[in-house]
Amino acid sequence: MIAIDQLCYRSKLRYHNAGEKFAFTTLTLLFCVVSRSVVIAGIVLVTTGILTIYKGGIPFFRYLKFLTVPLVFLILSTVAIVLNVSKTPSDLFALSIGSWYLTGSKASLLYAVQLILTALASVSCLYFFSFSTPITDFIHVLQKLHCPRLIIELMLLIYRFIFILMEISSAITTAQNSRLGNKDFITSCKSFGFMASALLIRAIKKSNLLYDAMESRCYDGTIRVLHENFPPKRREILYILLFETFLLAVTVILRLR
């Protein structure tokens, strides 16, 4: 129902240690964001792309499609950065509107390109993680990082409930559409309102039933569950360390220049 979720359970990287994957993701993200360099972005884009597509087995075109998810945001914000309205024309281009200019500078274009690449590289990094690691494994990593128990338990439940509610909402929407509930904009809005309120009522009812079911399995206020362990591998840790050291080196060299 959620494409990324479906794909990550089929990833060939799924049974690798989630902690490793998380460390790789966060460290690489850190270098992307801190260095903000085109070179680092390029390295990261290629590396995570290879990992996700080749090692993880995510289909190439679907991966490309996912990289375009933040496209609208990217285009609009880039326009905002590059375009300027000013009385003096800048060096890249300038369109005169009366006594003003709609203009952009080379520096701002360079800045925007750098930003786009950094953002795309970061997204590819995030995708490496979400295309290879089921949320339940991620929650376990957070637990090991001493995230408060209440948050962990909420995340565990919310992740499951999301799918219960999505199933209900899509079933109700289908039923509404079967009765012409999408015939025009106003009817669609009404249908959406009905659906959402019915969904909330169902959600509240379900939460009570689930609580009863948990209680009947001796729930005492603490959710304890076992986790399947996929122990970290020394060689992989070494690779990650090497890669991050490499990124560090590149960052330092670029700074010194």
Added chain:
Amino acid sequence: MKDIILKAQELYFSYDDENTHSLNGLSLEIQRGKKVAFMGANGSGKSTFFLCCNGIHRPSSGTLFVDGKPIDYSKKGLLDLRQKVGIVFQDPDNQLFSASVYQEISFGILNLGISEEEAQKEVEKVIADLEITPFRHKPTHALSGGQKKQVSIADILVMHPQIIILDEPAAALDPKHTQKVNHIVDEMTQQGITVLMSTHDVDYAYQWADQIFLFKDGRVLSQGTPTEVFADQNALEETNLHQPTVMKLYFRLCEKGILDPSFPVPKNLQELEQYIENIHL
């Protein structure tokens, strides 16, 4: 000439990337006014086919003819189609979304663009017909499962479709409400509505249906009259179904020479009992 109301020609459909629940070259023909049962494992494509019938899903290839015309997937075409083909979903909780029974039932018919007064009349009529009056003023979420089912059927009946599809109408109902629903279904047929129903209840399908389709892996494995389909031992085994008890015992009794095999196969328990009653040893 046969009056074909629904015809599927080599339908293919698959959900994003899953292989289950998909259609793999489904072809079938249904005559107007018939009672048709669809059987087969969950995930064999019954519900997917139903959702194709009213245009919620669009087959990736193949054509579906309703009333002799291929489905028109334009906005207007779909609205017309959905007026003709109504689906009563399996779980009423996934169909009912209004707080009040009245509002719920009127939703579909008002979307047809009918005047409020006329809609009101129709709603009142269906409330009376389906015996919803005793609980019509209760909020929908306080209804019992069986009552919700009645309302979800009323939802569709009020729109006067030519074809009604019932997805496992008796699932999770208690005997009393199963009877009630079966009764309502019988009345639909009497009104000339073509009824398509998916069910896992072999004995019910055997006695109710004019025609049965056994689905497997998104296509029709076996079809025909109940007696034909349930005589096909291979198909039954492949779909994990068993022969209806009445039919099985009738054949056993025939084998032993107790009943006369030249009579038509009894359609239900009453008929078989009648046969036994008439035995003169």
Added chain:
Amino acid sequence: MKDIILKAQELYFSYDDENTHSLNGLSLEIQRGKKVAFMGANGSGKSTFFLCCNGIHRPSSGTLFVDGKPIDYSKKGLLDLRQKVGIVFQDPDNQLFSASVYQEISFGILNLGISEEEAQKEVEKVIADLEITPFRHKPTHALSGGQKKQVSIADILVMHPQIIILDEPAAALDPKHTQKVNHIVDEMTQQGITVLMSTHDVDYAYQWADQIFLFKDGRVLSQGTPTEVFADQNALEETNLHQPTVMKLYFRLCEKGILDPSFPVPKNLQELEQYIENIHL
């Protein structure tokens, strides 16, 4: 002496404002290791009674004895009780709270205060026993209804309860998964677990159960062996149930002198067919 594992004495219970689903002086006794079917309309109190059995509901008056002792409603007493009495709920979506099958199954047993290693062993064992291995790494939301059911049974079995309650285990399952669940239930009984099951399927209850309780309006209307209960025409009518087909036909054939009424009533279709097979006219 009979070994009574569960005994209800004049239970009364009512939900806030509704009258249905409540208990009105319910009394019954269940022997250890038996297979017990609960039948009756929805809202006749079966599920409410089940929730009383493991202390989710507390009767307003009357006593419930488990293993000879009245239920202790202290925190510790309830945990003990819930270890002994496990409920598999009707809709797995109302029971499974975790997206991971492994986590889900481990929840109950970890609550018993067992070490992680031991829990792990038990979870692995139940996963193998209930044939969950093929989909153990799938997320809960990607499972089919039948698979979810298997997991929801594993949830309870892993805790090694003495009594397992199944609330309409076959509702909405297709024939294949119904067979699978029935098979699992048979194995439970062989392990000496007392199994309580609510069902609307007359034919199944007839052949499966050692004892049947017919519920109506929160009390027991009729009880006994399947043959006894299903011979009680009045009680059947009051609860909208019909006689099992096998039983009905057997009596018809006896009336006609084709079968010998001195034999025990056949428990299932196979037995009846055997009887017919043995006829020498």
Added chain:
Amino acid sequence: MTKKQKKIVLLSTIFALTFGITPAVSAMHIMEGYLPGTYCIAWGILCIPFLAAGFFSMKKTVAANSRLLPLLAMAGAFVFVISSLKIPSVTGSCSHMTGTGLGAILFGPSAVSILGIIVLLFQAILLAHGGLTTLGANTFSMAVAGPFVSYGVFLLCKKANVNRKVSVFLAATLGDLFTYCVTAIQMAFAHHADTSIAGAMGKFLTVFAPTQIPLAIIEGILTVLIISALETY
């Protein structure tokens, strides 16, 4: 067609297939990697007091009644699902609600802050709306600022005896608009290459206005419809 023309057609088809699939206008999530490190941390720190307050009050209520845990989780899942659904639109483009106003009115702003950060985390990982590094900034705009404004407006309207539907509409719409302003401020602080911060903010506001203002209004209308449907139960 010449070879060259064919090539162009093929290339443009591939381009359309890969990039032309109208990407969802995800409300106002700042995408992964868009903010420099210092801003990520700064906005994160700014959230802490709100999150801490939300956390402790939630912990207290759950400790008092553990039945509220699954209920809160359902509320969180509800906000996620509502904000991930395509909403009806006039133009046919596909967009989502933020759900912040609805959440704040239904569950209160402090609960929404904690649920919000979890929902945003899931949105980042499952839907690629927002990101891990921008979690702090997005939490501040969507789980703190928006809900508090919504709730404040809602309370004010209540005190002023404004019609309930109007107050729900105002709360949701203004909350949404405020979120959008905060996001613009966040981006302006980080990226003001050519102009002043205020100038950059003006530009971000202008560029996002055509998608965000209609969205805020639709969000308001839908929230009213949902709340009034709920009231009939």
